[in-house]
Amino acid sequence: MTVPFVLLVIGALTAAMAPRLLSRADWPEREPVLALWVWQCVVAAVLLCCVFAMALTASATWSAVRGHVFAFAPPGVEDAYGLPGYGRWAGALAVTxxxxxxxxxxxxxxxxxxxxxxxxxxxxxxRERAPRLPGEVVPAGERLVVLEDDRSDAWWLSGAQPQLVITTAALRRLKGRQLDAVLAHERGHVQARHDLLLHCSDALADGFPQVPVFAAFRDQVHRLIELAADDTASRRFGRLTTALALVELNEPRGVFGPAHGPHAELPGRVSRLLAPAPRLPLGRRVRLTAVSLLVPAVPLLIALGPGLHALT
Known part of the structure; x- marks a missing residue:
């Protein structure tokens, strides 16, 4: 049972070490989109280790599963894994x-x-607070909804037809390009489909609260998607305008006082926009992208290694 054991060890080491290494790195805040990609590769590697280990141990225990897993394998590949020698624990591990x-x-x-x-x-x-007028025709695609509200706020509703929502209080506070920056921030979420990342990270963290890598993945996704959307807005309307828009939009909530509450990351986001660190050099970004791709490739190579060796 060497290959499943190695896969589980690699998965455990990745789950334990990756969050520590990424939390100590100084570049994720400078490159939030790249950091999101790295986190996805890490989580994919952990899941692949479990999937491949399950497939091999189940193949060793049940011939029906083995027939499906090795259905299209050339002669000699199945024998290379030594499935009959996995032992009695293979079935229990496969079920787990x-x-x-x-x-x-x-x-x-x-x-x-x-x-x-x-x-x-x-x-x-x-629909109840902002009903359509008689005869109103809603154009296809994105629709901006304005709500009468004394609270300054703006958000997006995900789904097949994403909607941007902004309150009248926010419209009164935001002027000119500041309003454009806030809307660009929300559109950045929509265009990047950040809702999918949020759903996956929340599901894994809620399902496996004892696994630190999933909890760290959720925390980082919630933080990094906001930084990425800030960058989307700042590229179009400038960092100063975007920072001022965040201040104007959120100042009535008291998030810039001594007690930040649930929006404690906002002062840091504003400071990041006002005093931006330089982006990573293109070469380093390419290297980080390539290295992150190797993380899920490792369990793939380990799982396929005996079969590929048998074909040589």
Whole structure:
């Protein structure tokens, strides 16, 4: 049972070490989009290790599974894995990993259903507070909804037809390009489909709270998507304008006082926009992208290694 054991060890080491290494790095805040990509590669590597280990141990235990896994394998590949020698623990490990996979699918399904339910409730609330006028024709694509509200706020509703929502209080506070910057920030979320990352990270963290890499993934996704959207707005309207827009939009909430509350990251985002660190050199960005691709490639090579060796 060498290959499944190595896969599980690699997965455990990746899950334990990657969050520590990334938390100590100084570049994710400078390159939030790249950091999101690296985090996705790390999580994919951990999941691949579990999937491949489950497939091999189940193949060693049940011939029906083995027939499906090695259905298209050339002669000699199946023998290269030494499946009959995996021992009696292979079945228990396969069942445990399979239950983990079923639980992951269940948590993802629950997250999707919960998100859809929340969207339906919020869209119903929008229709009630901002009903369409008689004869109003809504153009295809994005629709901006303005709500009468004394609270200064702006947000986006994900889904098949994303909607940008802004309150009248925010319109009174934001002037000119500041309003454009806020809308560009929200459109950045929509265009990058950040809702998918949020759903996946929340599902994994809620389903496996004892696994630190999933909790760190959720925390970092929530932070990095905001930095990425800030960068989207600042590229079009400037960092100073975007920073002032964040201040004007959120100052009534008291987030810049001594007690930040749930929006504690906002002062840091404003400071980042006002005193930006230089972007990483192109060469280093390319190297980080390539190295991150190697992370999920490692379990793939380990799982396929014996079969590829048998073909040579």
């Amino acid at each position: 990993l399979a239950l983990g996979g079923v639980w992951t699918a269940a948590m993802l399904t629950r997250e999707v259903r919960t998100a859809r339910s929340r969207r339906r409730v919020r869209r119903a609330g929008l």
